[in-house]
Amino acid sequence: MSLLITGGTGYIGSHTVVELFNDNQDVVIVDNLVNSSTNSLDRIEQITGKRPTFIEADICDKAAMRKVFTEHDISAVIHFAGLKAVGESTQIPLSYYHNNVAGTVALLEVMTEFNVKNMVFSSSATVYGESNVSPLVETMPTSATNPYGQTKLMVEHILFDLAKSDPQWSIILLRYFNPIGAHSSGLIGENPNGIPNNLLPFVSQVAVGRLAQLQVYGNDYDTLDGTGVRDYIHVVDLAIAHLKAVSALANLEGCTAINIGTGNGTSVLQIVDKFKEVSGADIPFKISPRRPGDIATVFAEAKLANTLLAWQAERNLDDMIIDTWRWQSQNPNGFE
Ligand code: NAD
Ligand code: UFG
Numbered sequence: 590m591s592l593l594i595t596g597g598t599g600y601i602g603s604h605t606v607v608e609l610f611n612d613n614q615d616v617v618i619v620d621n622l623v624n625s626s627t628n629s630l631d632r633i634e635q636i637t638g639k640r641p642t643f644i645e646a647d648i649c650d651k652a653a654m655r656k657v658f659t660e661h662d663i664s665a666v667i668h669f670a671g672l673k674a675v676g677e678s679t680q681i682p683l684s685y686y687h688n689n690v691a692g693t694v695a696l697l698e699v700m701t702e703f704n705v706k707n708m709v710f711s712s713s714a715t716v717y718g719e720s721n722v723s724p725l726v727e728t729m730p731t732s733a734t735n736p737y738g739q740t741k742l743m744v745e746h747i748l749f750d751l752a753k754s755d756p757q758w759s760i761i762l763l764r765y766f767n768p769i770g771a772h773s774s775g776l777i778g779e780n781p782n783g784i785p786n787n788l789l790p791f792v793s794q795v796a797v798g799r800l801a802q803l804q805v806y807g808n809d810y811d812t813l814d815g816t817g818v819r820d821y822i823h824v825v826d827l828a829i830a831h832l833k834a835v836s837a838l839a840n841l842e843g844c845t846a847i848n849i850g851t852g853n854g855t856s857v858l859q860i861v862d863k864f865k866e867v868s869g870a871d872i873p874f875k876i877s878p879r880r881p882g883d884i885a886t887v888f889a890e891a892k893l894a895n896t897l898l899a900w901q902a903e904r905n906l907d908d909m910i911i912d913t914w915r916w917q918s919q920n921p922n923g924f925e
Pocket of ligand 1: 595596597598599600601602619620621622623624626647648649669670671672673688692711713714765766767768
């Protein structure tokens with residue numbers, strides 16, 4: 590039996606495949622390479638000595654997906670595939686609804702045809718919206734403020750409804766907080782196209798000299814130093830959470846949402862200071878206006894993951910920044 594990993598050549602998917610291989614599981618990756626390349630497969634092989642089975646296909650293409658399920662004995666799906674840039678989602682919302690929502694429905698229909706009814710889905714802390722106060726708890730009301738967030742919320746609703754309609758389904762929604770870091774080998778890491786939107790890839794490209802200056806979006810929030818506070822989580826801890834979630838599927842009925850964070854908040858300026866200390870590089874920055882849609886403080890209550898998955902974050906902020914820097918300094922232009 591194999592696990593189907595959609596989006597498995599991407600940032601979180603490639604780290605999860607490494608952890609699954611370390612656990613001796615078989616995987617089949619499906620990815621259309623819209624935001625990744627097959628270079629990550631070479632690197633996974635370098636790290637683990639094993640090359641994943643890879644099929645270049647779009648999850649929206651039901652014929653291609655049927656072929657995957659016909660040719661491989663799939664026990665469960667870890668569903669990473671999707672578009673993820675919040676700003677871009679406001680410019681091309683239809684692409685986001687097509688890929689993330691229609692694509693997931695197509696995948697679920699094919700899974701149903703083949704009677705594969707186990708899924709771990711990549712959700713996001715973005716579903717907590719703007720009004721809830723951290724620590725964010727799984728039982729809080731959800732909402733979305735942009736098309737990307739809407740797609741995550743819509744898929745959550747679809748998966749809750751599906752599990753309610755048919756008790757054979759077992760689904761875990763992992764609500765990721767802010768994944769950062771890289772594998773300790775420095776061989777795989779985050780490789781954004783163009784100018785990064787997220788803090789860590791931006792800071793590391795400033796540190797390596799690819800970008801001139803960081804803009805800190807606002808220093809007048811009600812936080813310890815006025816800059817935004819987030820719950821950064823090491824991507825390898827996040828990958829291990831998927832491993833644990835797959836084994837928990839057998840014991841959990843229906844659809845369950847679980848936060849994946851550390852429970853700790855770190856400000857933008859604390860990240861900049863830590864990055865300077867670790868890299869020895871200068872990180873010039875200027876204070877800019879707040880970024881529309883940002884909120885002051887986001888961090889998880891992380892207890893449910895411990896109770897249901899026997900998982901907790903093991904890597905601290907030093908590990909996250911050291912590993913980010915190793916990846917960035919060894920691969921200043923990403924995989925290229
Ligand atoms: P990523 O872009 O590196 O990986 C996503 C992968 O999916 C890419 O390799 C891309 O080529 C592939 N893909 C996209 N659309 C596809 C389609 N229609 N068919 C087949 N493959 C397709 O992103 P990531 O950071 O690894 O994120 C993985 C998942 O986690 C995404 O669903 C994302 O929304 C979610 N998530 C990410 C974060 C984050 O900050 N990185 C936070 C919360 C949730
Ligand atoms: N920030 C800057 N300068 C930058 C980039 C970010 O100051 O160049 C600040 C932001 O204002 C925020 C913090 O750094 O305070 C983190 O910003 P990110 O863009 O890295 O992350 P967000 O928390 O805004 O967004 C992330 C994911 C989204 C997801 C959201 C869920 O990127 O996909 O978490 O909470 F929806």
